[in-house]
Amino acid sequence: MTGPRHADRPEHTLHPDYLEVAPGTAHETLQGWIPELATENELREGLEKAFDYRGDVAVTRKDGSKVEGYIFDRIAGASLSSSFVRILPRDSNQRVKIAYSEITALVFTGRDTAAGKSWEAWIKKYWEQKERGEENLSLQPDSLEE
Numbered sequence: 001m002t003g004p005r006h007a008d009r010p011e012h013t014l015h016p017d018y019l020e021v022a023p024g025t026a027h028e029t030l031q032g033w034i035p036e037l038a039t040e041n042e043l044r045e046g047l048e049k050a051f052d053y054r055g056d057v058a059v060t061r062k063d064g065s066k067v068e069g070y071i072f073d074r075i076a077g078a079s080l081s082s083s084f085v086r087i088l089p090r091d092s093n094q095r096v097k098i099a100y101s102e103i104t105a106l107v108f109t110g111r112d113t114a115a116g117k118s119w120e121a122w123i124k125k126y127w128e129q130k131e132r133g134e135e136n137l138s139l140q141p142d143s144l145e146e
Helices: 041-053 119-131
Strands: 058-063 064-073 085-087 096-101 102-110
Touching: 041 064, 041 085, 041 102, 058 085, 064 096
Parallel strands: none
Antiparallel strands: 058 064, 058 102, 064 085, 085 096
16 A cells, blocks of 8 residues: 555645644844843843844943854853853954853844745745746755855
8 A cells, every 4th residue: 555646646735835834933033133131131031042143243341342243152150140151253263251240232233144044935935946947946055145
């Protein structure tokens, strides 16, 4: 006994709007966002979002100095002074470690390189190209350089 052949499936099963089994995730657009950091909880939430962000973030310290770069690590301790972010500055190869207690402001400055690069967007683009009659299509990742 065999299952139905691919060619025997209803046409709508190949449409990207019907391929989704579970609801997709709505992603926030954080580029350009300047979070309020009035409370400890707001600071922690802002830094969690900064860690998940795939672009550069500008961090302002209490002494007025700024570091702009990619937040690649964070350590959430019991207090702000025992919690840290680690940043790869955009103008240096040195890794910078900053305590949460030293941070007064965050700005999401860089373009999120993964924005609009969801699986759903990728499949939709593929089917749009297919419907236009483009040939030699493949599901290869787009270049991050735009």
